[in-house]
Amino acid sequence: xxxxxLIVAYDGVRYHGWQIQExxxxxxxxxxxxxxELLREDVExxxxxxxxxxxxxxxxxxxxxxxxxxxxxxxxxxxxxxxPEDIRVQRSEEVEADFHPRHCNSIKTYEYTICAxxxxxxxxxxxxxxxxxxxxxxxxRDAARKLEGIHDFSAFCSAGSPVENKVRRIIAADVSxxxxxxxxxxxxxxxxxxxxxxxxxxxxxxxxxxxxxxxGRQSLESVERALETGSRQAAGPTAPPQGxxxxxxxxxxxx
Amino acid sequence: xxxxxLIVAYDGVRYHGWQIQExxxxxxxxxxxxxxELLREDVExxxxxxxxxxxxxxxxxxxxxxxxxxxxxxxxxxxxxxxPEDIRVQRSEEVEADFHPRHCNSIKTYEYTICAxxxxxxxxxxxxxxxxxxxxxxxxRDAARKLEGIHDFSAFCSAGSPVENKVRRIIAADVSxxxxxxxxxxxxxxxxxxxxxxxxxxxxxxxxxxxxxxxGRQSLESVERALETGSRQAAGPTAPPQGxxxxxxxxxxxx
Numbered sequence: 001x002x003x004x005x006l007i008v009a010y011d012g013v014r015y016h017g018w019q020i021q022e023x024x025x026x027x028x029x030x031x032x033x034x035x036x037e038l039l040r041e042d043v044e045x046x047x048x049x050x051x052x053x054x055x056x057x058x059x060x061x062x063x064x065x066x067x068x069x070x071x072x073x074x075x076x077x078x079x080x081x082x083x084p085e086d087i088r089v090q091r092s093e094e095v096e097a098d099f100h101p102r103h104c105n106s107i108k109t110y111e112y113t114i115c116a117x118x119x120x121x122x123x124x125x126x127x128x129x130x131x132x133x134x135x136x137x138x139x140x141r142d143a144a145r146k147l148e149g150i151h152d153f154s155a156f157c158s159a160g161s162p163v164e165n166k167v168r169r170i171i172a173a174d175v176s177x178x179x180x181x182x183x184x185x186x187x188x189x190x191x192x193x194x195x196x197x198x199x200x201x202x203x204x205x206x207x208x209x210x211x212x213x214x215x216g217r218q219s220l221e222s223v224e225r226a227l228e229t230g231s232r233q234a235a236g237p238t239a240p241p242q243g244x245x246x247x248x249x250x251x252x253x254x255x
Numbered sequence: 256x257x258x259x260x261l262i263v264a265y266d267g268v269r270y271h272g273w274q275i276q277e278x279x280x281x282x283x284x285x286x287x288x289x290x291x292e293l294l295r296e297d298v299e300x301x302x303x304x305x306x307x308x309x310x311x312x313x314x315x316x317x318x319x320x321x322x323x324x325x326x327x328x329x330x331x332x333x334x335x336x337x338x339p340e341d342i343r344v345q346r347s348e349e350v351e352a353d354f355h356p357r358h359c360n361s362i363k364t365y366e367y368t369i370c371a372x373x374x375x376x377x378x379x380x381x382x383x384x385x386x387x388x389x390x391x392x393x394x395x396r397d398a399a400r401k402l403e404g405i406h407d408f409s410a411f412c413s414a415g416s417p418v419e420n421k422v423r424r425i426i427a428a429d430v431s432x433x434x435x436x437x438x439x440x441x442x443x444x445x446x447x448x449x450x451x452x453x454x455x456x457x458x459x460x461x462x463x464x465x466x467x468x469x470x471g472r473q474s475l476e477s478v479e480r481a482l483e484t485g486s487r488q489a490a491g492p493t494a495p496p497q498g499x500x501x502x503x504x505x506x507x508x509x510x
Contacts, residue, residue: 088375247436
């Protein structure tokens with residue numbers, strides 16, 4: 001029996017998120033089906049990040065155990081023949097038998113993309129959140145920096161999460177921008193956050209909070225207040241899923 | 256009667272190109288329907304660039320004549336309510352009654368995007384051409400530069416084009432690259448071409464030729480040979496449509 005790790009990229013538009021469900025199409029469901037077709041074994045998949053409906057990934061991670069003789073690094077290409085074109089395994093490799101993608105130290109990096117233009121840009125509609133307002137990117141960056149470090153992120157977690165300990169460490173949080181020179185002009189604004197674990201909807205609530213600050217509807221201090229009070233009301237709304245992308249997970253430098 | 260110019264952005268995936276057709280969904284067809292619904296007039300649309308099936312735009316241009324009293328600059332927002340979300344008018348404005356978007360001097364700028372990665376990247380599948388090979392971007396850039404200037408582009412025009420004069424001027428042709436740090440790594444390679452007019456499939460044949468050169472299948476000299484002989488066989492294949500985007504059209508600085 002060998003444990004195989006997959007790096008998985010997908011376009012989340014068509015899917016009801018990562019986690020397998022009875023009556024809905026999911027990434028984990030498609031991966032499981034494809035693995036069973038390829039290996040003719042009753043494979044069970046364990047994913048690192050159970051991304052929401054509509055959220056994308058360049059490098060989510062999953063593992064499974066197999067007795068099949070196929071060389072581990074060949075599984076990626078073979079598996080892609082059994083997957084729809086909006087899911088592509090980027091790499092496959094053997095890992096230690098006790099490697100678990102959730103019960104181990106790792107750093108996850110997410111990016112949230114905002115299209116700040118007067119009119120929506122059709123090619124970005126599934127990959128960015130369109131905001132009509134001008135955004136003060138410098139203020140957003142200052143607010144992002146305040147999230148760095150070890151904090152209780154209760155204010156940045158959707159109600160109903162069963163997790164008790166809401167202390168997490170954000171290694172880096174930054175905001176960058178790029179001009180859109182064509183059409184009617186505007187900017188792409190990207191929020192990038194790396195950390196050792198994220199609560200339910202945490203990155204989308206961070207994005208919603210930074211957008212409020214960028215629009216001038218909330219002050220920089222609202223971030224400090226949210227961290228101190230742990231009150232969900234002190235943070236901003238949950239930004240929509242299509243702007244979110246899981247870039248990758250680093251298991252080597254986990255903390 | 257006033258002539259109104261529209262800047263139109265669209266995602267070409269769902270469409271059989273720009274030009275209106277009886278039994279197929281097209282950008283021009285949707286625009287015409289939306290304008291007739293909004294203005295309750297028998298509007299005819301004239302487009303600047305009749306992009307192919309699957310090709311995208313940030314700033315294509317169209318004009319139409321109307322007797323409606325709606326302020327010209329308000330048409331964009333009103334029209335978007337009648338359009339599907341993969342077409343968005345970016346701006347509307349009144350122009351001279353004799354302004355014709357094809358029979359006038361203008362500079363069009365196109366971008367062709369290549370995703371040079373070992374495995375396809377799902378979120379880019381409709382917006383870039385996936386090439387497994389490593390590409391020599393410097394050679395591609397040198398080849399692009401050779402296209403600049405006034406040339407007979409017969410070798411870069413699909414057979415069956417009714418156009419007789421195939422001399423065009425390319426103002427600028429350049430190739431840029433950006434690393435993809437996540438998933439399995441790789442690069443995004445972008446070919447940007449500006450000119451005073453383009454033949455049928457010209458940018459896609461330029462892209463196909465530069466990709467052959469980047470892969471080492473063709474030499475730099477093949478571009479010179481293609482320009483000199485005018486032989487379609489001397490240039491590369493027509494690269495697929497999804498990598499192509501019409502960025503915009505400049506009527507002010509036309510030549």
